[in-house]
Amino acid sequence: MTAPDDKPGHLQKPSVDLPTPEPDSPRLQRKPYKFATLCATVENPDMKDQYGSSSVPIYQTATFKGMGGDFDYTRSGNPTRSHLEHHLAKISSAEHAFVVSSGMAALDVITRLLKPGDEVVAGDDLYGGTNRLLTYLKEHGGVIVHHVDTTDPEIVKQHIKAGKTAMVLLESPTNPLLKIADLAKISADVKERAPAAIVVVDNTMMSPYLQRPLEHGADIVYDSATKYLSGHHDLMAGVISCNSDELAKKMAHVINSVGNALSPFDSFLLLRGTKTLAVRMDRQQTSAMAVAEMLQSLGFTVHYPGLKNHPRREVHERIANGPGAVLSFTTGDKAMSERIVGATRLWGISVSFGCVNSLISMPCAMSHASIDPAVRAERGLPEDLIRLCVGIEDPADLLDDLRHALLEAGAITLEQGVDGHHYIRASVQREGRTISRAVEKLAFNEQERPKKDQLEWFVSAPGKVILFGEHAVVHGVTALAASVDLRCYGLTGSRYDNKVSVNFVDLGNFYQEWDIAELPWDAASHISPGTDHPDELDAKLLDAISTRALTASSFHDNPTGRNAALTFLYLYMSLCAAPGSSSQGGPPAFHFSARASLPVGAGLGSSASFSTCAASSILLATKRISVPPLPAPSRPPQAEGEDDPGHVHVSHAGRRAIPQSTAGEVNKWAFVAEKVLHGNPSGVDNSVAVFGGALAYTRPGFTRKSGMEPIQGFKSLRFLLSNTKVPRNTKALVAGVGVKKQNEPELVNGILDSIQAISDEARRILADPELPREQQVEGIGKLIVENHAFLRELGVSHPALEAIKSMTASFGLQTKLTGAGGGGCAVTLIPDNFSEEKLKELIADLVKNGFEAYVTSVGGSGLGVLSPYDPAHHGLASTSSETEGSEESEDEHAEPLRSSFERMPVDEFTRWAEGRGRWLFV
Numbered sequence: 001m002t003a004p005d006d007k008p009g010h011l012q013k014p015s016v017d018l019p020t021p022e023p024d025s026p027r028l029q030r031k032p033y034k035f036a037t038l039c040a041t042v043e044n045p046d047m048k049d050q051y052g053s054s055s056v057p058i059y060q061t062a063t064f065k066g067m068g069g070d071f072d073y074t075r076s077g078n079p080t081r082s083h084l085e086h087h088l089a090k091i092s093s094a095e096h097a098f099v100v101s102s103g104m105a106a107l108d109v110i111t112r113l114l115k116p117g118d119e120v121v122a123g124d125d126l127y128g129g130t131n132r133l134l135t136y137l138k139e140h141g142g143v144i145v146h147h148v149d150t151t152d153p154e155i156v157k158q159h160i161k162a163g164k165t166a167m168v169l170l171e172s173p174t175n176p177l178l179k180i181a182d183l184a185k186i187s188a189d190v191k192e193r194a195p196a197a198i199v200v201v202d203n204t205m206m207s208p209y210l211q212r213p214l215e216h217g218a219d220i221v222y223d224s225a226t227k228y229l230s231g232h233h234d235l236m237a238g239v240i241s242c243n244s245d246e247l248a249k250k251m252a253h254v255i256n257s258v259g260n261a262l263s264p265f266d267s268f269l270l271l272r273g274t275k276t277l278a279v280r281m282d283r284q285q286t287s288a289m290a291v292a293e294m295l296q297s298l299g300f301t302v303h304y305p306g307l308k309n310h311p312r313r314e315v316h317e318r319i320a321n322g323p324g325a326v327l328s329f330t331t332g333d334k335a336m337s338e339r340i341v342g343a344t345r346l347w348g349i350s351v352s353f354g355c356v357n358s359l360i361s362m363p364c365a366m367s368h369a370s371i372d373p374a375v376r377a378e379r380g381l382p383e384d385l386i387r388l389c390v391g392i393e394d395p396a397d398l399l400d401d402l403r404h405a406l407l408e409a410g411a412i413t414l415e416q417g418v419d420g421h422h423y424i425r426a427s428v429q430r431e432g433r434t435i436s437r438a439v440e441k442l443a444f445n446e447q448e449r450p451k452k453d454q455l456e457w458f459v460s461a462p463g464k465v466i467l468f469g470e471h472a473v474v475h476g477v478t479a480l481a482a483s484v485d486l487r488c489y490g491l492t493g494s495r496y497d498n499k500v501s502v503n504f505v506d507l508g509n510f511y512q513e514w515d516i517a518e519l520p521w522d523a524a525s526h527i528s529p530g531t532d533h534p535d536e537l538d539a540k541l542l543d544a545i546s547t548r549a550l551t552a553s554s555f556h557d558n559p560t561g562r563n564a565a566l567t568f569l570y571l572y573m574s575l576c577a578a579p580g581s582s583s584q585g586g587p588p589a590f591h592f593s594a595r596a597s598l599p600v601g602a603g604l605g606s607s608a609s610f611s612t613c614a615a616s617s618i619l620l621a622t623k624r625i626s627v628p629p630l631p632a633p634s635r636p637p638q639a640e641g642e643d644d645p646g647h648v649h650v651s652h653a654g655r656r657a658i659p660q661s662t663a664g665e666v667n668k669w670a671f672v673a674e675k676v677l678h679g680n681p682s683g684v685d686n687s688v689a690v691f692g693g694a695l696a697y698t699r700p701g702f703t704r705k706s707g708m709e710p711i712q713g714f715k716s717l718r719f720l721l722s723n724t725k726v727p728r729n730t731k732a733l734v735a736g737v738g739v740k741k742q743n744e745p746e747l748v749n750g751i752l753d754s755i756q757a758i759s760d761e762a763r764r765i766l767a768d769p770e771l772p773r774e775q776q777v778e779g780i781g782k783l784i785v786e787n788h789a790f791l792r793e794l795g796v797s798h799p800a801l802e803a804i805k806s807m808t809a810s811f812g813l814q815t816k817l818t819g820a821g822g823g824g825c826a827v828t829l830i831p832d833n834f835s836e837e838k839l840k841e842l843i844a845d846l847v848k849n850g851f852e853a854y855v856t857s858v859g860g861s862g863l864g865v866l867s868p869y870d871p872a873h874h875g876l877a878s879t880s881s882e883t884e885g886s887e888e889s890e891d892e893h894a895e896p897l898r899s900s901f902e903r904m905p906v907d908e909f910t911r912w913a914e915g916r917g918r919w920l921f922v
């Protein structure tokens with residue numbers, strides 16, 4: 001008799017060649033059954049029914065009579081369950097399968113293979129319940145858990161340690177962001193690095209129909225059978241499958257010991273559900289594709305492996321047979337998402353997925369609510385994410401219901417186009433409700449012909465890269481920074497309702513408006529023209545804005561948008577006299593929109609370029625600065641330093657430019673804005689954003705001469721910027737270097753001296769007009785390699801940065817981290833003669849590995865202004881008398897830019913902005 005722990009019901013090896021019939025004869029060969037046939041055909045030759053029942057009977061009994069038989073007690077084994085387990089093993093390409101009371105019970109059984117001290121590598125986008133169980137094991141079971149980006153096999157590999165890693169737990173696609181992990185590659189890497197470790201895959205999202213991870217090297221696969229396997233949301237169950245007899249034996253022991261095996265009735269239901277798995281899934285998947293395409297065509301960010309642009313789609317297609325029927329998308333606004341979810345009728349608001357009925361949910365509030373909000377934010381799980389689980393209803397009804405919900409929630413609007421009505425994505429929301437385009441048009445007076453002083457101001461400013469000396473700069477070493485041609489853009493337009501408003505499309509579509517009279521003017525001190533802002537920020541004003549103007553609860557979910565609004569209001573209220581206090585007619589009513597073509601928070605100076613846009617826009621709107629009219633191209637340059645219309649300066653790209661005095665004024669206020677955003681900035685970022693080019697900066701308080709000096713003669717260089725997308729903690733990284741310096745002063749001081757030598761040499765190379773270009777590029781390349789090595793020694797690199805470094809090195813290129821390190825971005829120097837083909841190949845490799853890559857040239861122009869905008873004039877910003885007449889007549893057709901500015905997809909933005917006309921630059 002088998003020991004009770006190893007009941008045969010759990011350990012029977014299915015006859016894998018059945019039910020596929022044997023070939024009848026060499027001439028009349030039968031093909032193996034396809035998956036759908038296997039699903040529908042429940043047959044276990046070892047357990048023939050005594051009456052030949054077509055459906056497996058329910059053995060609704062707790063005990064079995066006699067001794068020495070196959071079954072004694074249903075906790076240990078039950079014939080209905082055995083039939084089910086045999087069937088599931090067959091369709092999962094497994095030797096063994098077990099069914100337990102839920103998906104989480106399955107994971108519980110599997111994690112009981114762990115012991116204290118074991119390390120688990122799991123994903124950073126994963127089901128909330130899985131995260132909860134792993135956290136429990138971490139806190140109570142002595143297990144060490146690493147949550148890493150499993151979309152990058154290299155990152156996973158770096159966490160696998162022989163003798164320590166006991167389990168690698170994967171989801172692909174992940175729940176809820178549908179990210180793809182290369183199960184085959186990771187399984188192979190685990191076997192190579194830590195042969196004793198087991199690879200476990202949660203296959204719930206795919207089901208065995210679409211993906212069978214055991215075929216790709218996984219050791220154990222589990223499914224929440226509550227989902228696709230059962231398909232009807234009328235039972236809870238979990239399935240565990242594996243090929244190893246040893247693992248199976250251990251897990252059978254656990255299941256029998258804890259008593260969480262599936263009940264006979266639920267086993268019956270699950271067996272019944274499984275028969276229709278393929279046919280349900282086919283239908284659900286086809287409809288999911290239609291839903292994903294509709295949402296994407298409306299401009300939402302959609303996560304679905306069936307979409308052409310889904311990251312690592314090719315990996316998914318290699319390991320799976322279809323994209324499945326779960327997708328998720330963001331709206332940019334949590335309240336908006338809540339309204340959409342609430343407005344659907346056919347889509348049921350419910351956790352879970354895999355049901356024949358379509359479901360809609362907000363993971364952060366539902367399936368993933370058990371993950372701490374701070375952890376969710378750190379791992380990039382958007383609060384406004386909506387997850388859709390597509391069912392078998394008629395797809396036309398599903399699309400229609402969803403479209404109605406989007407419309408009702410104000411996420412899309414129905415607009416009349418030349419060729420009929422179209423749904424388009426609405427970009428403007430107010431807290432708690434959406435304003436209709438008609439009302440919005442009234443407020444912004446779009447139909448009215450813009451008068452000269454009401455025309456829009458369109459500005460832009462570059463981000464920056466630190467070329468040399470990051471971290472060391474904190475300890476008095478000179479850093480070199482240069483502008484990049486990824487920019488932030490700002491647009492102001494008059495309002496006619498005594499309100500001021502902001503919209504930050506790329507910061508979660510943050511929109512807010514204020515009645516000017518109701519702003520906390522009593523706390524503001526007007527800084528009159530010609531006077532500088534004091535060194536210290538006005539704490540009273542900051543507090544008054546925070547507590548009286550930025551109180552809406554929705555701000556808490558969007559701290560970046562909130563801080564940008566705080567910065568805008570601080571500048572606005574400092575630069576404008578309070579209403580009624582001035583003969584000028586009080587603070588101007590206008591709308592300010594900002595967009596960013598550079599990644600926010602990746603160390604590329606996005607906040608400084610935003611600060612520059614906000615400062616220049618408010619200074620222009622309040623008429624505290626003005627830009628010279630565009631001179632006729634043939635006019636000769638004026639004398640150097642003359643603040644006069646015409647060619648006072650030539651920008652870094654050789655373009656006609658904004659006077660230095662105007663740029664200086666913008667820079668002062670951009671620095672104030674930077675202080676609001678960062679507390680104690682060095683001023684480097686805003687100086688680069690305003691003046692462009694490159695500069696050398698040495699911090700005061702050390703032995704070297706401090707200050708900021710432009711690097712004259714800097715010639716633009718081409719760099720590849722790679723964003724690891726790994727969030728970093730600059731403060732902690734800077735502090736870490738400080739601690740290292742304290743603990744190992746000799747080593748760190750030596751490194752700092754070497755970095756100073758690198759900065760000095762780079763500065764010499766960059767400014768030397770006689771050095772041939774190839775030598776300049778070669779010299780900079782060498783310094784890049786050296787500087788990076790020192791930064792790594794300081795402990796501020798990151799595996800993702802190192803991965804980028806080795807990928808670029810294989811193309812013969814030099815790379816270093818830029819900024820704080822610990823994630824963020826890397827810069828790779830692209831020599832002038834580097835082939836475009838190879839560059840494309842490299843970018844494709846980087847993207848394939850989960851990075852973002854931007855080709856950028858550094859050292860270009862600073863602040864740019866295109867205004868007042870007048871498309872009828874091809875953007876000529878002329879206010880001079882010679883062109884005034886024609887402007888008046890052609891102005892008739894001027895259309896405000898705002899609508900395109902706020903709707904333009906970010907990847908098309910720069911080209912669109914440049915095409916608006918002739919820009920003036922610093």
Ligand SMILES: N[C@@H](CCSC[C@H](N)C(=O)O)C(=O)O
Pocket residue numbers: 127129175224351352353366367368370
């Ligand atoms: N309250 C439950 C939520 C279950 S979510 C179920 C499913 N895996 C999904 O992703 O929707 C819990 O806290 O576990």
